[in-house]
Amino acid sequence: MKSIPTPFRLSPLWTKGLSWFFRGCGALCLSAAMAAPEAADTASTGQDEPLKVPQVQRLGENRYRLGEIEFNSKTREIRVPAEVNLQQGLVEYYLVHETGKIHESVFCTKVRPLELQMVLKLCRYQEGEGDLFDVFYPDEERKEREKQERARGEAIAIEVQWEKDGQTVTHPGASCVRNLARSAPMTDGPWIYTGSVVDQGDFIAEIEGSIVAVYLDIYAMLNSPREGAEDDERWVSNAEILPDIGTPVVVLMKPVSELPK
Numbered sequence: 001m002k003s004i005p006t007p008f009r010l011s012p013l014w015t016k017g018l019s020w021f022f023r024g025c026g027a028l029c030l031s032a033a034m035a036a037p038e039a040a041d042t043a044s045t046g047q048d049e050p051l052k053v054p055q056v057q058r059l060g061e062n063r064y065r066l067g068e069i070e071f072n073s074k075t076r077e078i079r080v081p082a083e084v085n086l087q088q089g090l091v092e093y094y095l096v097h098e099t100g101k102i103h104e105s106v107f108c109t110k111v112r113p114l115e116l117q118m119v120l121k122l123c124r125y126q127e128g129e130g131d132l133f134d135v136f137y138p139d140e141e142r143k144e145r146e147k148q149e150r151a152r153g154e155a156i157a158i159e160v161q162w163e164k165d166g167q168t169v170t171h172p173g174a175s176c177v178r179n180l181a182r183s184a185p186m187t188d189g190p191w192i193y194t195g196s197v198v199d200q201g202d203f204i205a206e207i208e209g210s211i212v213a214v215y216l217d218i219y220a221m222l223n224s225p226r227e228g229a230e231d232d233e234r235w236v237s238n239a240e241i242l243p244d245i246g247t248p249v250v251v252l253m254k255p256v257s258e259l260p261k
Contacts, residue, residue, distance in 0.1 A: 054115065056122070066122075067115045076123040078253040080116065082109035083246055084162075088239040091177065092215035092232055094158070094191075094224075095251055100209020106176050106237050107160070107249060113196070113205035113221060120193065120221075125255070127195030128153040133218055135230045153193035156222060158212065159252040162243055171241060173251070177214055178238045181228055185238055186214075190256045191222040212251075 054067040062074040070079040082095060085108040093105035102108050120127075130152030158173030174186040191212060196205035196219050204219045205211065213220035215232045228234045243249075 066119050068111055069119050071119050071123055076255050078119055080109055080111050080251040082107040082249050082251050084242055086237050087242045087245050088237050091235050091237055094212040094214050096211055097209030113211055114203055125193050126154045127193045129194045132223055133216060155190040155256045156193050157190045157254045157256045160249050162247055162249045175241055176238050178236050180234050187226055192225050194223045196221045
């Protein structure tokens with residue numbers, strides 16, 4: 001397991017805000033976010049520039065925007081603008097922030113992990129790592145962990161859209177990645193909302209820029225439950241389907257009814 005890097009420090013007020021949002025407060029949280037005063041638009045991070053916290057804007061019935069993210073509070077669909085970042089080569093991530101590990105991610109985005117975390121909570125998604133990372137533990141420790149009741153987070157389906165010849169095309173998210181062990185595209189299916197880690201008030205996904213992982217990463221917000229997800233040399237961008245680097249895309253996240261087998 002990777003060691004936690006030395007993070008920036010969030011102010012105590014902002015830390016309380018993180019805890020409040022991350023507990024999953026649904027419609028009440030959405031109403032409060034829309035009514036938040038202008039004074040709450042920035043938070044201290046210990047850096048020269050304060051972290052700007054966008055307010056939720058209403059776009060229509062059940063439709064909202066937070067920063068550049070659009071979401072539907074009824075269907076729970078989330079739309080994240082991004083762009084093609086790596087058309088071929090080994091990947092460990094599906095989506096990262098533009099300051100994250102772009103050398104090994106299919107897509108990158110200007111959307112901050114913290115903003116997406118807020119939207120996931122506003123849409124009532126439940127997080128949890130369950131047994132997903134147990135593969136990295138020694139046998140004895142893994143056996144002890146198996147005795148604990150640890151639920152996996154909610155399964156989230158991912159699709160990706162881009163414009164081609166004047167038409168919007170939609171592909172299953174997994175089709176943009178190839179499995180070298182099988183010489184075939186990644187098996188279709190959802191990702192698990194593991195939620196990253198909050199350490200001493202610091203949201204580690206925000207620090208590392210890790211959003212959706214192909215290779216298991218406890219600091220990423222969503223992780224793949226597929227066979228071989230613990231192998232960092234198994235996955236590559238699918239050049240057969242991806243458009244040119246820099247092509248704008250929309251990463252869609254939707255709820256599914258059951259976890260993958």
